[in-house]
Amino acid sequence: MRLQGVDLHGYKSFAARTALHFDAPVTAIVGPNGSGKSNVMDALRWAIGAGSGRSLRTRRAEDVVFSGGRDRAASGFAEVRVQFDNSDQWLSLDAAEVEIVRRVHRDGQSEVRVNGRLALLR
Secondary structure (H helix, E strand, O other): OOEEEEEOOOOEEEOOEEEOOOOOOOOOOOOOOOOOOOHHHHHHHHHOOOOOOOOOOOHHHHHHHHOOOOOOOOOOEEEOOOOOOOOOOOOOOOEEEEEEEEEEOOOOOOOEOOOOOOOOOO
16 A cells, blocks of 8 residues: 545645645655645544544644635635555555545534545544
């Protein structure tokens, strides 16, 4: 299994849709202080359900939604899409590629989809 990409929209500091693509064999996230590197990692963990509110530096689920700024209005939702190459079948899904999408609305309503199918976080 290999991370292919992460798309963020309205997640923390990423107000506009932002797509990150990772080419094999090296995956690295680099940039100056304050450029969002930690938020990208938080988004990845959040999307796959691996992070608690504390580890994601939030109190409530809806705290990941972009809260607005001087030049931008607040988002109504946050969405993160994570794409994996699963050609080695590391994930027990019968699919060469796996996409996990997690979305939360400002009112706290949320959903997770795996390859387009609604899923539950456990």
